[in-house]
Amino acid sequence: MKKTVPLILLLALAAAFVPGCSSGNTRSPVTQETSVSQTVTQTAPVSETETEAQREKETFPEDENAVDLARMDGNLAYAQAVQMTQEPGGYEGKTVIVYGTYGTRPSPDGKTLFRACVVRDSTACCATGIEFELKDETPAYPEEGAYITVRGVFDSYEENGYTIPRLTEAEMIVE
Numbered sequence: 001m002k003k004t005v006p007l008i009l010l011l012a013l014a015a016a017f018v019p020g021c022s023s024g025n026t027r028s029p030v031t032q033e034t035s036v037s038q039t040v041t042q043t044a045p046v047s048e049t050e051t052e053a054q055r056e057k058e059t060f061p062e063d064e065n066a067v068d069l070a071r072m073d074g075n076l077a078y079a080q081a082v083q084m085t086q087e088p089g090g091y092e093g094k095t096v097i098v099y100g101t102y103g104t105r106p107s108p109d110g111k112t113l114f115r116a117c118v119v120r121d122s123t124a125c126c127a128t129g130i131e132f133e134l135k136d137e138t139p140a141y142p143e144e145g146a147y148i149t150v151r152g153v154f155d156s157y158e159e160n161g162y163t164i165p166r167l168t169e170a171e172m173i174v175e
Helices: 004-020 074-086
Strands: 030-033 039-042 095-106 113-120 127-134 147-159 162-174
Touching: 074 095, 074 113, 074 127, 095 127, 095 162, 113 147, 127 147
Parallel strands: 127 162
Antiparallel strands: 030 039, 095 113, 095 147, 113 127, 147 162
């Protein structure tokens, strides 16, 4: 009986970890809708040995007055970005710095292309996009999925009954 109890505990402990194991060698495209009018679809180039959390991020100088998601870990940055999309009023007029991947979506009429920084959690299973408008109207935009850091002033606008958050007067660093 004395040998059976530790053996059962050991097997139970081992079984608890088995369902969470995977090879981690495959990644599928990430598609996420934060609202009907704020859809961002894109594929992120992530190597098998490097996750977003492990990347050396290129970012703007530290600003104690900014809401700096670029310096947060993936889960915290994602949670903060979701909060910003759900409760934009608390962030209006604040400088926000976001790190993620570049994504675009066309407007419903197809006349405008919206650009966003897509923020993922640490496991890259969840994502949300924060739209941005650059100060410079004629920049060379990166290809979809490129890693970017964006800094701008948080604002929001109404579209088809939805409040859409965005960064205005934004600057972008492309890795």
